[in-house]
Amino acid sequence: MAQRAIESVSHTVTGARGIVKANLIAKLVEKLKTETDEIKELVLDTMHYCMKVDTEQALTAGAMEVFTSLLTHGTWEIRGKAARDIMDISFPLAGKRRAVKCGCIPVLVKLL
16 A cells, blocks of 8 residues: 555655655645545654654645544544644644634634
């Protein structure tokens, strides 16, 4: 499975940088909208490692909005990974602003 290989590569800083440099972040964000739950979990893990390297591509690709939509997903694993990724993408000020703009905070509060 290709997504599992990409997720494994993302565990290293060099691998995560390679994924970001190859401009794959927007494609990964799109996968979160259409793939099965198993693939969504792998993509969320991949995004976690890649956003430690660079959050700008994820913000540009609309990842915050997709992560926010996943906070109401039926499985706790996906909700938890989406919340973790929101934390990662919110590290820079631009991410914090996007979280407020897209209504992420009230949805996160409901998970408490």
